[in-house]
Amino acid sequence: MQWRVPLADLDFDQAETQAVLQVLNSRWLSMGTVAQEFERQFAAMVGAQYAFAVSNATQALHLACLALGIGAGDEVIVPSLSFVATANCVLYTGAKVRFADILSADEPTISPTEIERLITPRTRAIILMHYGGYPCRMGEIMEIAARRNLAIIEDSAHAPGASLAGRSLGAWGDAGCFSFYSNKNLSTGEGGMLVTNREDVARQVNALRSHGMTSLTWDRHQGHAYTYDVTTLGYNYRIDEIRSAIGLAQLSKLAQNNARRAEITRRYWQALRDTPLQLPFSRLEGAAEISPAYHILPILLPENASRRKFMDEMKANGIQTSIHYPPIHQFSYFRRMFPGVSLPQTERFAAREVTLPLYPHMDKTSLDAVIAALHKALVN
Numbered sequence: 001m002q003w004r005v006p007l008a009d010l011d012f013d014q015a016e017t018q019a020v021l022q023v024l025n026s027r028w029l030s031m032g033t034v035a036q037e038f039e040r041q042f043a044a045m046v047g048a049q050y051a052f053a054v055s056n057a058t059q060a061l062h063l064a065c066l067a068l069g070i071g072a073g074d075e076v077i078v079p080s081l082s083f084v085a086t087a088n089c090v091l092y093t094g095a096k097v098r099f100a101d102i103l104s105a106d107e108p109t110i111s112p113t114e115i116e117r118l119i120t121p122r123t124r125a126i127i128l129m130h131y132g133g134y135p136c137r138m139g140e141i142m143e144i145a146a147r148r149n150l151a152i153i154e155d156s157a158h159a160p161g162a163s164l165a166g167r168s169l170g171a172w173g174d175a176g177c178f179s180f181y182s183n184k185n186l187s188t189g190e191g192g193m194l195v196t197n198r199e200d201v202a203r204q205v206n207a208l209r210s211h212g213m214t215s216l217t218w219d220r221h222q223g224h225a226y227t228y229d230v231t232t233l234g235y236n237y238r239i240d241e242i243r244s245a246i247g248l249a250q251l252s253k254l255a256q257n258n259a260r261r262a263e264i265t266r267r268y269w270q271a272l273r274d275t276p277l278q279l280p281f282s283r284l285e286g287a288a289e290i291s292p293a294y295h296i297l298p299i300l301l302p303e304n305a306s307r308r309k310f311m312d313e314m315k316a317n318g319i320q321t322s323i324h325y326p327p328i329h330q331f332s333y334f335r336r337m338f339p340g341v342s343l344p345q346t347e348r349f350a351a352r353e354v355t356l357p358l359y360p361h362m363d364k365t366s367l368d369a370v371i372a373a374l375h376k377a378l379v380n
């Protein structure tokens with residue numbers, strides 16, 4: 001389908017092309033010096049001690065759970081208003097998830113009160129998701145985690161470059177997991193990163209990412225080793241040099257692109273203020289301590305509106321829209337696994353939510369086209 005305004009678009013140019021060609025010409029394609037440099041620069045950007053590049057954020061989340069010792073018999077509290085990977089990573093380990101509701105329609109991140117309500121003697125960790133790149137209530141959540149001795153994993157897939165009170169999202173908890181999937185703020189096609197400040201977590205992740213091997217192909221290529229031992233049951237969750245090179249090119253654009261996303265978000269909020277729409281997170285604007293990544297632009301339709309009709313109208317005008325998210329606890333697999341879960345705020349939010357186009361180089365003509373189509377669709 002050819003959209004007049006797509007939901008998301010890559011900011012790729014000669015920089016990414018050159019970076020890839022350079023790797024191809026170097027004749028070393030698997031994890032090596034380019035991946036190491038990507039990790040070094042990403043860790044510096046986040047202000048974390050350690051960073052491990054992997055092939056996607058789902059792997060980063062799985063590694064975080066494993067490195068924190070989560071397994072059968074444990075429970076992990078997760079938001080239901082997220083991508084399914086946020087819950088799947090827990091289930092891979094044999095542990096169970098407990099789904100938490102969001103704070104409100106204005107602030108659809110995990111509710112600290114809900115976290116407290118769901119804690120049992122089996123609870124080991126909380127996974128947070130910084131929806132749209134807007135920070136969760138980290139102060140309250142860190143306090144609960146410390147008091148109840150729980151680990152925190154930040155699903156920061158939406159949040160590269162975002163911060164709260166001067167501290168990067170992803171660097172607050174025990175591990176932070178980022179996605180470089182095609183439609184994310186920093187894109188490599190498939191890709192991800194795990195950051196941590198814990199030496200013990202870093203050691204585990206380093207081993208688990210590559211089959212628990214004590215030396216890698218790269219080390220042997222360098223002449224540092226001839227053989228290796230396998231010390232634990234690990235995985236192949238490595239990244240390659242090609243995507244690491246794209247990641248480095250994208251990383252150098254991240255701050256500027258997030259600033260552009262901020263600008264476009266403010267224009268949307270300004271233009272939509274006097275409509276019957278509710279604009280999540282717009283009340284946070286001007287809060288000095290919050291610096292979001294502005295990953296997506298969510299709006300909430302009036303309670304009685306037909307979302308299907310609205311999205312069809314937008315589509316007829318060439319505007320692509322999306323939904324973030326169908327709640328995880330309502331998927332058939334999860335209803336079978338965890339029956340009887342009821343999360344009123346999440347369900348109400350998810351039923352009304354529509355995501356509008358947002359990408360760094362979105363121009364005024366495109367923005368005006370979205371707003372015009374939206375006004376038309378709201379009248380109908």
Ligand SMILES: *Cc1c(COP(=O)(O)O)cnc(C)c1O
Binds near residue numbers: 055056059157180181
């Ligand atoms: C994209 C996304 C993921 C998964 O990322 P992959 O890199 O595709 O594995 C996880 N959580 C959230 C919130 C996401 O948006």
